[in-house]
Every structure is written in structure tokens, then in C-alpha cells.
Amino acid sequence: MANIKDVARQAGVSIGTVSHVINNTVPVRGVTRDRVLEAVKELDYHPNSVARSLQSRRTNTISLVLPTTERNLEEHSYLSELLAGIMDESRHHSFDLLLSASCPETEELSIYRRMVRGKRVDGCIITCTKENDERIVYFLEEDMPFVAFGRSNEEWDFPYVDVDGKAGVHQGVRYLIELGHRRIGFMGLPSELMCSRHRLEGYHAALEEEGLPFDSSLVTEGKASQAGGYHAMKKLLDVEPSPTAIMTSSDLMALGAMKAASEKGLSVGGDISIVGFDDIQLASNYHPPLTTIRQPTYKIGVMLCHMLIQLIRGEKLSERQIILQPELIVRGSCARKR
Amino acid sequence: MANIKDVARQAGVSIGTVSHVINNTVPVRGVTRDRVLEAVKELDYHPNSVARSLQSRRTNTISLVLPTTERNLEEHSYLSELLAGIMDESRHHSFDLLLSASCPETEELSIYRRMVRGKRVDGCIITCTKENDERIVYFLEEDMPFVAFGRSNEEWDFPYVDVDGKAGVHQGVRYLIELGHRRIGFMGLPSELMCSRHRLEGYHAALEEEGLPFDSSLVTEGKASQAGGYHAMKKLLDVEPSPTAIMTSSDLMALGAMKAASEKGLSVGGDISIVGFDDIQLASNYHPPLTTIRQPTYKIGVMLCHMLIQLIRGEKLSERQIILQPELIVRGSCARKR
DNA sequence: CTGTTAGCGCGTTCAC
């Protein structure tokens, strides 16, 4: 396989000259230039990206790490859209994407250490932020460019994009209240997740705003999967008096909840109302179509990636912390209380 | 950031020795060894993977390229499970995964060229194979290790894992026939995809086996998305006399079809029967639960990755071509014809 | 056992 030396020999010039014409780093005389270009074509020469990285100390690669607890990605229901956004944007800037999942067995930070200290990537994107998130501490310590999908400790200054989950849930619950519901259940996420708290706050805020009492037996905590929603729903339906409406924390949970409700003979969007969160592709095509809180997931992916690349390039971010407002999408899974 | 030289200085040994203790390439005396290890710890030294790659001509990275036509990954409904399988297996072998999507705008092969000639990765996984697939030709020409999820031209010898789509569809259609259906529609995929043909063959084979006539107005071709299934279903329901059962080529299509049927006032699993293909997570949790042909997607991901890594390591594959048998999973979306 | 040295392929001064 041809390297820069071969091209130089073939073109009858020196290595330096080849490098210059390839990278447009110094003007080269037309004739010489053409000779080089021709040699490049003839030999089908492509610069060795590894050697380039070694020299330039830049890999042109970013890393996305999914915190995974199970042997599947189901909980990351927004993944395909987020990925699409990240990939489109990174390709647009000629960056590659290294995808990893932290596994249950090995210590989570070890994977980052390998990436960061091993100079495997120029920057990282993380999701599912927690309070006192050790990944953030690590990146900050190491001065590694990164952006997070989600907030963490308020006193920390780091770049992130997040959705105002509190406002989103607030909207959803208020909508349910407007429909006449008084006993409204809430399906939360694992409490270590920051977004879990924000969404719970939204639930509290909406109840308070409307002067409704808080009943802890109407609140569950579980994974953002269908299984999670299914089990949570079973629990909520056993409460007496049982809720007539449920605010969930993810569309997948909502689908699981719908299943549990159907199995109990309840008609969703009739006997019981359910609101999702995310607005994944499926939501609008479900039966009944899911009323949900929309997150612009694709766009978030684009933003995250764009911010990270700016960071890597040493450019200043116009906004270091971005909080997007989600939007209530009314479809068919909710009904006026009867 | 510390490099091998710093460690050597700190430990009072030469860089060669440091390299040896790190890589266990040559036995080193206990005392020296310990001194080195201590220095490594003190400086929090991690070998620079780029430099390593340059030297070893191995990147320990594999690449998965998704052929994407749209700005999202919806058609790759099996993606999250396939990815999970690939990631688990690659991590298990300490390989990283570089994820790319070919975009509509740029020529598809250019992305591979950059990967292959630029020595960016040690091997590739491709999906959605076609006839005369130019990616396969390229990898073969370049002698680049790769495995495909799907077959291509029969005369080509390359490693792949595939599912016997013909047998799968055959099973599904036979099942529908056994339920008494006589007018059975088939939703195919874009015809350039190899799996599209195999599945269509299964449809033909089943009809023939049972002596049922083929009616081309009952066959559609479209994307493996909900939208694709939705539109296909609308078309099929307009045919006179309309089909009482539909065999689809993907679960997502089936869900879209179910939506279209519901909108027409048809009850799925009652008035009309629908069979999916894939058995994604959602299938069993849908309402009604989807009868489908199961592909072991996670396992396929593991196998693909494992084969590729064996190839990269120069090991012999026990099986170069693997065709898995799919399995009919009977759930609630089909009923006896009435 | 340990140290020295020559590349891996490329970008980049600095002379010419």
C-alpha cells in the first residue's frame, strides 16, 4: 500500500512537497502540484490517518458512551434519533464516531481512562447524567473536551444540552388536570439520574399549582423500558383508589403501561389516560396514538456534536449551557375524566 | 501527559524495559518490574494508542457502516439489538467500534476508502447487502477483513451471517393459510436488497405449495419503516377483493400496517391478520401482540463481530457462511379466517 | 535480563 514516500518518488519530488500539496499548507508551483496529484491518483494514495494523528495529536474522532446496565439498549429509546443527529453532524465536520457502552461488569471510568489517556479520541459525549457524576469530574480534571446530554451539580460549570424536564412534566400533568383528573400517577426513572429529579419536580409543581394532594403511593421508580412501565403500571393499578391518569417519564414506559392497562381491561384514552415523554417515532403510530412530551432528540444530537467539535477546535461556545423547552403533543391516549 | 519516556526516567530504566513490562513481551526482573509499575501508577501512565497503532499496524477498531437513505435510523429497527450484540462482543475482545452512516449526498464507497486505505480500522461489518454489492467487491479487492449481515451474489465467497428469509416468510404464509386465509398480501422491501428477494421467494413458495394463485396486486414494495408499512397497507386495502391477511417483511412495517388497518375500522387479529418479521422488543408488547418471524438479532451481532475479529487475527473461521433459521412466534395479531 | 536504536508514516521547521 502506497505511502507518502512512494508518492514522492513517483512524482519525483520530496516528501515535504507531497505533504504540502495534499494539505494545502504552502503554495506549490502548478506543474509540481499536478505531478504530485497525478501520482496520488495513480497509486490510489490515502494518507495514513494513524500516522497523521500521531503527528498532529488529533484523532478527529469523538466518542459517545452509553451507560448500560443491561445487555441491550432498549432503555435508550431516543438512541436512534440521537445517534442520527450526532452522526450527521460529525460527518459534516469529518469527524468519526467511536461508540462504546459501559458494561455492568467493569468499572465505568476505566473505559473513559483508556479513551482519554490513551488519546483515542478528541472529545466525548455522555448521556444519562447523575448527581456528582464521576465522569464529569474526570473529564474536568483531565481537561478533556466533552459535552453532556443532561445537567449535573449546579455549581459545576460544564457544557451541556438538556431538556427542561420539569416544565415538560408540569405541562403534561396540568393537561391531565385540565381534563378533570384528580388522581394522577407518576412513573419516575431511577433516582440517581438527574432527569429523574427534574421530572419529579414537575409533577410536584403541577400538583401544588392546582392544589392537589401528593400521594406517594402514586409514584413509582423504574427503568425507561417497556418492562419498567409495565411493572410500574401494575403496581399503580393496585392502589386504592387507583389513578385515572398516568404521567410517565418515557414513551417506552408509556407503551408498557398501556399494555398493563389493556390487560386489566382498561381502554387507554378512555378509562385511563397516559402521557409519554420523548415522542419517539412510534408514539404517533401507536394505537391509540400517544399523547406525549416532545424532546427534539435529533436536534439535540446535532447540537451536542456541534458544541463538542467547537470545543475541540478551541472555539468559543456561544452558549455553554442549553436548556430546551419540550412541547406537549396531544394525541389519543388521554381523555376527559368520566 | 506522561509518555513512556517519562516513565522510564522516573523508574530509572530504559524505555525498552518499560515497554517490556507493560506488554509482558519479555520477562523482567521482579525489582525492576516493580519500579516500572510504580512509576506507571505515579504518573498515571497510559500508552498512547495512536502510537501503538502506528507501530503495530493494528487499530483494534472495527467499523460498522449503516447504509442510510434518510436522516434517521428508523428503518434499521433491529439496530439497537444488533449494536448491543456487536458492542458486547467487541468489548469482550478489547476492540472499539467506529460507527458511520453513509449519507445520501456523498458517494457511498468514499467513506469505505477513507477507512480502508487510511488504515482507520482493522475490519468492517456491513448490513443490508445487495446484489453486485460494490462494498463487497471493494473489500475483496483491497483484501480488507469484513463480514456481512446478509448474502450477495452466490458465486462470491465471503463471510456472512444471514437469516433464511425465504424459510421465514414461507412459515408465516403457511401459518396464515392454515388459518384459512386465501387472499394473502405480501409487503416486500426495496428490491435491490438481497433479503427482499429471499422473502419474496418464500411468499411464492408458500403459495405454490398450497396451490394458491399469485396475484401481483397483492404484493407491495417499500421501506422497512412504519410509514412504509402504513402506505403499503393503504394500497393493499384498496384492492378488490381485499386480502384478509398480510405477511410483512419487518415488524415496523407490520406496526404501520396495523395502524392503517385500525384506521379503516378493521380489528387486527380479528378482521385482518398480520405477521411481522424480526421480533423486535416492541412486538411482544404491542396491542395486539404481534405474531412474527423471529430473527436472533442480538446473537447475529455477536456472531458477526466474533467472526470479524477472528478474521482480523488471521484465525480460521469454523464456518464462513452461516444461515440461521428464523422461528415463527405466534401471538395475537392473526386469527382464523371468518 | 536490560539498554540502544531503527523505523512505523506523516507534518513541519529550516535551510537552500
Add this chain to the structure above:
DNA sequence: GTGAACGCGCTAACAG
């Protein structure tokens, strides 16, 4: 404008 030489951080071959 162009070319020679050095160095990025590491491994491997060879000497000691």
C-alpha cells in the same frame, strides 16, 4: 518553491 531532517510515542530487533 522545494527538500532534508527531526520528532510524534511506541515496539521490536539486536547488543551488551
